[in-house]
């Protein structure tokens with residue numbers, strides 16, 4: 039098959055899922071074309087069967103906003119024609135599904151048929167997509183996709199609640215490629231450079247947007263470190279970075295916190311971790327929580343969105359209401375208080391992550407592709 043994958047190339051979960059899916063498809067012998075405005079962060083271009091096509095937006099002084107979807111649909115038309123693609127798979131509805139629809143219509147005029155699959159990832163529905171500025175166009179492009187998938191049951195339900203959807207939505211969970219986890223491959227993680235022997239390592243990874251509630255992470259850690267010697271690793275970057283820094287200074291815990299910035303090496307970082315904190319306001323799935331679990335790291339999270347479908351309360355970690363900082367820190371202490379309990383949670387997290395392996399999820403996407411191609 040020849041597949042065009044449209045994605046955001048940044049560190050966000052949707053881009054990661056799209057990249058890993060594309061690489062897995064290429065590994066199975068399909069020709070995969072990544073189409074976006076920058077090289078995706080996790081994409082190794084030297085991989086067999088993989089192509090990258092950059093969408094270039096011509097700037098013009100009249101434009102207050104650059105028309106990215108116009109440039110994207112134009113690019114899609116030329117790539118589909120040139121490489122004779124069989125289908126497009128767009129990740130994140132805005133504006134990718136809209137651009138794919140336009141490309142499909144333009145190509146139809148030349149008698150070229152190109153179906154497209156839209157995968158909904160979360161904020162394209164819950165935060166941004168349902169805003170009145172976008173809602174009708176998002177609804178239209180979902181309804182006109184040849185197939186629609188959502189990364190959790192929660193996101194599927196949110197989509198049906200927020201939009202007037204006439205299409206079936208298949209739920210296909212996010213996945214992990216076990217070959218990329220040092221722990222799964224019995225590699226030893228040397229943690230001595232990050233913490234003292236008696237300290238627990240706590241980790242948070244995100245794009246530092248308000249939806250991630252990183253201030254809650256700091257407050258939970260502050261309470262926790264008073265009872266259990268520990269360090270906090272903060273991975274990622276974004277709009278809340280500075281205010282988080284200020285909060286750490288105010289609470290006088292800066293010496294216990296390591297800001298690692300954006301990283302391509304999250305698996306290696308997670309390999310050192312004893313606990314992962316994800317107190318998000320909303321989270322359609324929480325790929326990073328799954329990545330933590332695959333690295334044997336239990337998760338303290340909020341119970342919003344699809345998180346209960348990933349993190350099992352009292353088994354792989356704990357779930358609490360959004361903002362329940364006291365409860366989250368108590369639960370963190372429960373997990374970390376002794377080595378036996380921690381080991382039990384670690385093992386449970388690890389075992390549960392195996393329900394979301396690439397081997398289990400990839401066939402589900404392939405079945406959707408077959409359906410739209412027939």
Ligand code: GMT
Nearest residue numbers: 050051052159160161321322323324325
């Ligand atoms: O979490 C973000 O802000 C990034 C966003 C994205 O689109 O990259 O993540 C969304 O998609 C991920 C992959 O499917 C999910 O694991 C995240 O839960 C989801 N984020 C939200 O719903 C806030």
